[in-house]
Amino acid sequence: MSASLRLFAPADYAALCDIQNAVYSEASVTVEEVRLADDLRDPMCKHRRWMVEMEERPVAWGEYTQRIHKYHPHKFFLNLFVLPTYQNQGIGSKLYTHMLEALQPFEPVQIRTQTQEDQSQSVRFLQQRGFREEQRKWESRLDLTTFDLGPYLEVEQRLSEQGIVLKTLEELAGDPERDRKLYALDWQIRQDVPATEPRSPISFELFCARFLYHPEIVPEAFIVAVHNGEYVGLSFMGAQPSSKLISTGLTGTLRSYRRMGIATALKLRGIRYAQQHGYTVLRTVNDALNAPMLSINMRMGFVKHEQLAILYFVKDC
Structure with a gap:
């Protein structure tokens, strides 16, 4: 049996999700997402x-794309997924080669992709093609059914005594500059998040669509630290319906407001919301080099899932 490639069509969304979820069952995606x-x-x-079919059945898909928050006209990101039962049959190699050929008119200088620690075949596939690991992110999870907020009750009170209050996105709705302030704050915080490439700002409109009004963002769990009217820290949560x-x-604060317990307080407020609304597990992902945030998470009881580490690879063209 030979594999045939064709361009993706709108009718393929369900098949795409089925393939990706078969590979990464712990990080499932939906058609709507x-x-x-x-x-x-x-x-x-x-x-x-592109989609790859065998006997008219979709068995793999792949794409090249660019990331607007790290935009470079000649740098690209590849995604490639093959159903586990069809791996090691040359399908991934065929699709990878096809995508590289399709990129040539754009004169790529670097290609990036990602996989998980537990996907040993994918890691070997990339290494054999000249990719090198450049970044690692840890997934950590907190059991909300056993987490005790009791020892942390004074954290938010101490901030309040310094004039720092925590507000939800909805509670800030009366501020006509709310969205612009959050856009500026988000950009300042992201400058200090470990990254392998220079960051580029996204448009205000795209920020609002992705982070303020996205259907998976939980407004009551979008928490902002405010000091004398200035937005100085934020943390937000997202969830799929019925999950x-x-x-x-x-989660982060302005540089001048660090080491005050604000990030911890923001996380705790989010945890309280999650517990009150029936969530049982809190998931977070942090760069392996982001020691301050990893330290906060470990103190709270987050458990690092090393097998779910996200590995980022790069290849110079």
Whole structure:
């Protein structure tokens, strides 16, 4: 049997999710998530996606794309997924070669991709093709059914005594500059998050669509630290409908407000919300080099899942 490649079509979203979820069952995606991500892709980013079929059955998919938050006209990101039962049959190699050939008119200088620690075949596949690991992120999880907020009750009170209060996204709705302030704060915080490439700011409109009004963002768990009207820290959470797992996104503060317990207080407020609303597991992902945030998580009782470490690879063209 030979594998045939064709361009992705809108009718393929369900098959795409089935393939990806078979590879990464711990990080499942939905049709709605992928479709929305496609809709929110900045038009400046080059993108093309293919499906691979055997006997008219979708068994793999791949794409090249660009990331607007780390944009470079000649740098690309590849995604490639093959159903486990069809791996080691040359399908991934065929798709990878096809994507590289499709990129040549754009004169790529670097290609990046990612996989997980437990995907040993994928790691070997990349290493054999000249990719090298350049970044590692740890996934950590907190059991919300056993976490005790009791020892932390005074954390937020100490901040309040210094004039720092925590507000939800909804509680800040009366501030006409709220969204612009959050856009500026988010950008300042991200400057200090470990990264392998220079960051580029996204547009205000895209920020709002991705982080303030995205359907998976939980407004009541989007917490902002405010001091004398200035937004000085934030933490937000996202969850899929009907899921008992909730994820923490970016958590951070302005440089001048660090080592005051603000990040801890932000996380605790989010944890309280999650417990009160029936979530059982809190998931977060941190760069392996982000020692301050990893330390906060470990003190709270997060358990690092090393087998779920996300590995980022790069290859110079």
